[in-house]
Amino acid sequence: MVDRPPSPERPAASPLRGAVCAALAAGVPFIVYLRTMAPTVYALDSAELTTGAYTLGIVHAPGSPTYMLLGHLFAQVPIGDVGYRLNLLSAVAAALAAFFLYHVLRRLTGDALLALLATWLAAFTYYFWVSALAAELYAIHAACIAALLLLVLRWRETARPADLYALALLFGIGAGNHLSMVLLLPGFTWLAATGREAPWRRTGTLLTAGGCLALGMAVYLYLPIRYRSDAALNYARDYWHVDLSTPAGLLWMLSVRMFSPFIFAVPAGDLPREAVTYVGRLWSNFAGLGVALGIVGVWGDFRRRRSLHVGLALLFAGHLAFYLPYGVVDKELMLLPTYVVWAVWMAIGAQVLDGWLARRRVPLSAPALVGLLAGGVFLLNFSRVDLSADWSARRRGEQILDSMPAAAVYLGSWADVPILEYLQIVEGHRPDVRIENLLFEAGHGGRIAADALRGGHAVFTSLPDRLDDVAGLCGEYVVACDCYRVADDGRCAATSEE
Numbered sequence: 001m002v003d004r005p006p007s008p009e010r011p012a013a014s015p016l017r018g019a020v021c022a023a024l025a026a027g028v029p030f031i032v033y034l035r036t037m038a039p040t041v042y043a044l045d046s047a048e049l050t051t052g053a054y055t056l057g058i059v060h061a062p063g064s065p066t067y068m069l070l071g072h073l074f075a076q077v078p079i080g081d082v083g084y085r086l087n088l089l090s091a092v093a094a095a096l097a098a099f100f101l102y103h104v105l106r107r108l109t110g111d112a113l114l115a116l117l118a119t120w121l122a123a124f125t126y127y128f129w130v131s132a133l134a135a136e137l138y139a140i141h142a143a144c145i146a147a148l149l150l151l152v153l154r155w156r157e158t159a160r161p162a163d164l165y166a167l168a169l170l171f172g173i174g175a176g177n178h179l180s181m182v183l184l185l186p187g188f189t190w191l192a193a194t195g196r197e198a199p200w201r202r203t204g205t206l207l208t209a210g211g212c213l214a215l216g217m218a219v220y221l222y223l224p225i226r227y228r229s230d231a232a233l234n235y236a237r238d239y240w241h242v243d244l245s246t247p248a249g250l251l252w253m254l255s256v257r258m259f260s261p262f263i264f265a266v267p268a269g270d271l272p273r274e275a276v277t278y279v280g281r282l283w284s285n286f287a288g289l290g291v292a293l294g295i296v297g298v299w300g301d302f303r304r305r306r307s308l309h310v311g312l313a314l315l316f317a318g319h320l321a322f323y324l325p326y327g328v329v330d331k332e333l334m335l336l337p338t339y340v341v342w343a344v345w346m347a348i349g350a351q352v353l354d355g356w357l358a359r360r361r362v363p364l365s366a367p368a369l370v371g372l373l374a375g376g377v378f379l380l381n382f383s384r385v386d387l388s389a390d391w392s393a394r395r396r397g398e399q400i401l402d403s404m405p406a407a408a409v410y411l412g413s414w415a416d417v418p419i420l421e422y423l424q425i426v427e428g429h430r431p432d433v434r435i436e437n438l439l440f441e442a443g444h445g446g447r448i449a450a451d452a453l454r455g456g457h458a459v460f461t462s463l464p465d466r467l468d469d470v471a472g473l474c475g476e477y478v479v480a481c482d483c484y485r486v487a488d489d490g491r492c493a494a495t496s497e498e
Contacts, residue, residue: 017112018106018112021102021106021112021113021116022102022103024116025098025102025115025116025119025120025123026095026099026102027095028120029094029095029098029119029123029124029132030091030092030094030095030098032123032124032129032378033091033129033132033133034091035388036382036386036387036388037084037087037088037091037132037387037388038083038084038087038133038134038387038388039080039084039387039389039390040080040083040084040087040391040393041082041083041084041086041135041394041419041426042083042087042134042135042387042390043393043396043415043418043419044415044418045060045136046086046087046134046135046136046393047083047135047393047419047421047422048060048233049064049067049086049136049137050071050082050083050086050135050422050426051232051233051418051421051422051425051426052064052068052233053067053071053072053074053075053086053135054071054072054075054082055231055232055233055425055426056068056069056072056226057226057231057232057233057234057235058223058226058227058234058235058237058244059235060235060258061252061254061256061257061258061259062179062253062254062256063220063222063223063244063253064176064178065176065219065220065222066140066174066176066177067137067140067176068222068226069219069222070089070140070177071086071089071135074089081427082422082426082427083135083422086135087133087134087135089139089140090131090132090133090134090136090140091139093140093143094128094129094131094132094139095132096146096147097123097128097139097142097145097146097340098119098123099146100143100146100147100149101119101122101146101149101340101343101344102116102119103115104150104153104344105118105119105344105347107150107153107154108153108308108347109347109350109351111351111367113367114347114351114366114367114370115347117367117371117374118346118370118374120378121286121290121343121346121370121373121377122340122343122346124377124378124381125285125286125343125377125381126284126285126381126384126385127281127285127332127333128142128336128339128340129381129385130333131336133385134387137177137178138178138333138334138336140177141177141178141180141181141336141337142336142337142340144170144171144173144177144181145174145181145184145315145340146340148170148171148174148184148188149340149344151163151166151170152167152188152191152192152195152311153191155192155195156191156192156194156196156308157195158196159195159196161202161205161208161209164192164205164209165208165209165212166212167188167192168209168210168213168216169212169213169215169216170216171185171213171216172212172213172214172215172217172218172219173219175216175217176216176219176220176222179254179256180319180322180323180334180337183318183319183322184315184318184319184337185318186314186318187311187312187313187314187315187318188311188315190307190310190314191307191308191312194307194310194311220250220254223244224244224245227243227244227245227249228245232425233421233425235440236249236253239437239440240252240258240440259328261327262326262327262328263325263326263327264325264326264327265325265326265327266324266325266326266327271324271325274324274325275324278320278324278335281335282338282339282342286339287373287376289369289373290342290346290377291342292349293346293347293349293353294345294346294349295345295349296352296353297345297347297349297350297351297352298345298348298349300352300353300356301348301349301352309345312341312344312345315337315341316338316341316342319337319338320338323335347370350366350367350369350370351366353369354367393419396416396419396482397416397419397420397422397423398423399481400412400420400460400481400482400483401420401423401424401429401430401433402430403478403480403481404430404433404458404460405458406432407432407433407434407457408432408433408434408457408458408459409433409436409448409449409452409457409458409460410433410434410436410459410460410461411436411445411448411449411460411461411462411463411466411467411486412435412436412437412438412462412463413437413438413462413463414437414439416462417436417437417439420435421435434452434457438461438463438466443469444469445461445463445466445467446468446469446470446473447469447470449461449467449470449473449486449488450470450473450488453486453487453488458485460478460481460483460486461475461483461486462482462483462484464484464486467486473486473487474486474487474488
């Protein structure tokens, strides 16, 4: 099932023009990302990943060793604070994703200008842009997927073993950043198998590719190696008490057991609502017209490149099928790979539309339409995503730590503990304060508070209702930390202030 090669309406771009377009495809988004990027450490997972990368530590499952290693390199860059440097990694990765996406689109459409404008449109969509602004896994994930698409297209056209080896190696390394990469394995396998030459016709080539995949996945050896180190951030040791240097502990981590309650947690009856929500997000992300162009791309190009579209559909559907029933509230960015695939369909759709308009002598250019849409999306999203003045996470963390008496104990939530850990571990701020994360100590908050009080420590918490495993504890609101001081005499009353 080999696809017929594309026959673009426009002549191929000169090498110089193509190089300029490639530079603009990555350079313009990077400048915009840099302008709108968070200026310091950001909240939640972002702060955790920043601290983990700085210390080469162990973060929540499945550990993201590729991110830890890349992030540690960026943490050494002498620009801003460590939080800024890890945010910069996301901006660089998102710009690389745009660079690889441009080459994918140019390869599929044969039109450098259309590929450039469609890349800008994708780069300035809400979810793509947001992924570039703070330390997170998703920009690197998008860059890996775009690079894998480019490699698999090259393999399909040339059948050069080096492209297949690079594809397998990068897939393994990418899985070390975000394990959801395995959801894309059927799609990439199909695309690799339906090109110019099926890889299984060359046993040696296939075995070497398997070795490259194993080599890439070997990045997960980071977990048992760093577990036995004295890393300051080690959630497996400190919270889950799982020994990652054992096969059972490593399997626990790689199987993402800590998130198992959320996998397929959405009831079947709610899946239509989840699907409608996703369609709404897709529609708003591509400003409606981009979704229509994607549909045109599949419909108008399917007969010519059937196996390509089947492979893209497997990438799209495989990811969506897992995350639609995934029962977490913050899964919007986890669906970023589906938006990358849709950007490919959108560019193909613009080419199909351009050919249709040219044949009917309609005085309208599809690339110009894509360019206008890209500009509109940029203007629409700039103020929505701009984090350049967002110091809220740092200020919240400093507010809490600076208000604590000496040797205090703070029992916090996922909203504040990672930023406190960052300030303590990375910047050495108030190391005397003991931090406990009630997300991981569910059902034990009261016991921890009671033990600390008996030891003569002042105890504070942002979640007084999580201390009910011990009777007699209560919390009194403290303005200075916007939290509650815990007492065990039963006389205080938790209060709240506007």
